Amino acid sequence: MRQVALVAVVALAVGAAAATIVQSSRGRAASLEQSRSQQEQLTRRLDGLERLLASAPGRSGAPQAAVSQGAPASTQLVRDSPTKEAAKTEATPEKRAEHAQRLQAANAMVDRGIQLGQWSMADMALLGAATNGLSAEERDQLMSKLTVAINSDQIKLDMRHRPGQ
């Protein structure tokens, strides 16, 4: 009698263990399936992002580290530009004239630096003040003119001359 009871208990235990194993393997399979599904979703998103990046306007061949620091300057400037342009067209003729004058003065400042072949920190500060109120695109054009002159050895930087000196 005892033996029968023992066999029954053992059979029950084996059955319970088998049920647990089956349940656990089903759980693992479900979890695996979920992971696969998430992976597929991620892959699809990455593909989408890659397509988006590839079709983005103004994308340059900048190194990866530069991309992590932000898009090239020109991309942002182009993006900023329409709002500023719209604001400009809504401005009064007086404001437009003032804006044009400011732009002309800033350009003249850079031209003078190129003519003299020298650019100081004081010039830099004056240009910073003169470009205040200009659009990002206009500022970029002025800065570009200046850096072209520096990098082609037309201008020597003399940062010893500070503002107010």
Place this chain on the structure above:
Amino acid sequence: MKAFRTALNVALAGALLTSPAAFAGYQFNQEVSISDSGGSYPGAGGNLGFVRNTADQTQYLGCYTASGAGLCFATDSAGRSRACHTGNANMLETMRLLADDSYLIFYWDTSNNCAMITVHTDSSTQKK
């Protein structure tokens, strides 16, 4: 025995005084270096503190930011200057991270836009 100890102490003190390197950690000092053709982009860089402490009064480097625009510049000991400009908010933020013991490197593209700016600050660089 006492004389030996005294001599040993004097020798040890002398050795420590004349060997400052024994206390120094790794140091990285770089004067202004300009490369017009290296790699994919031309670039320039150097240690701000080390450059400041060089004997010549010619070389310097740094960045200038104002009104949403920025310019990084460098002049080497030969007087050759290079610069790049940007209006990119992330790069302007990087420029503002410059400290007096930073190691600055910047690269520019064919339009003289900054292609990459790196500011490296750690114990290896010299303070102004």
